[in-house]
Amino acid sequence: MEDPLYREIILEHWQNPQNYGSVKNPSFDLSDNNPSCGDKIRITGKIKNGKLIDVRFTCQGCAVSKASASILTGQVKGMLITEIIKLKEEDILKNLGVEITPARYNCALLCLRTFQNGLK
Template sequence: MSNDIYMEFILENYRNPKNYGVMDNPTVKKSGANPLCGDDITIYLKIENGKIQDIRFTGKGCAISQASASILTEMVKGKDLEYVKSLGENDLLSALGIELSPARLKCALLSYKVLKDALSGF
């Protein structure tokens, strides 16, 4: 796909994020921020029987950070914890599909880092 198509994919996930909103009674709730550009993300997880049954996020920030969180939630929703724990940074970056500067990498990976932190006790 061309960069234009990937940018449209990112903008669509920014404008209409999947799984956005607060979750009542999550199993885990974790927040993180990127102080360099002001991005913040809170991830809510409902974990049952070794699976992420539901995932939601809230936050504010640039298009890359918010779209990345939306895309990540779609990647892991309904998946086994072991599979989710095995995901690396490059899996999310590949899903985004565009080259990012080092500063934008921090934006793109914020939700990934918050998710990994949230799963550290499992």
């Protein structure tokens, strides 16, 4: 029986995260943590003409937070910063394609919240 949370998409991004690392000479360098579990994330990126042209992250976190950062960074590359700020939490949870229980919302949303708090 396939696990309801740890499906292919989460495990694949956990093992081979996209956009992992840091951007050289970044326009922004954001760090945040999840105080309930101590997970840490760092996001660096380059902005040109209001558009996010490059983004990378590193994290010390669970499979859910790592996979969601991997998916989200892929999604926001090329987007206008103003659009990124408008992204909705429920859409990010949906994008993961797995069932996220409320206890894991903070894990799944750490990356988005770091973006939105830092770029506002």
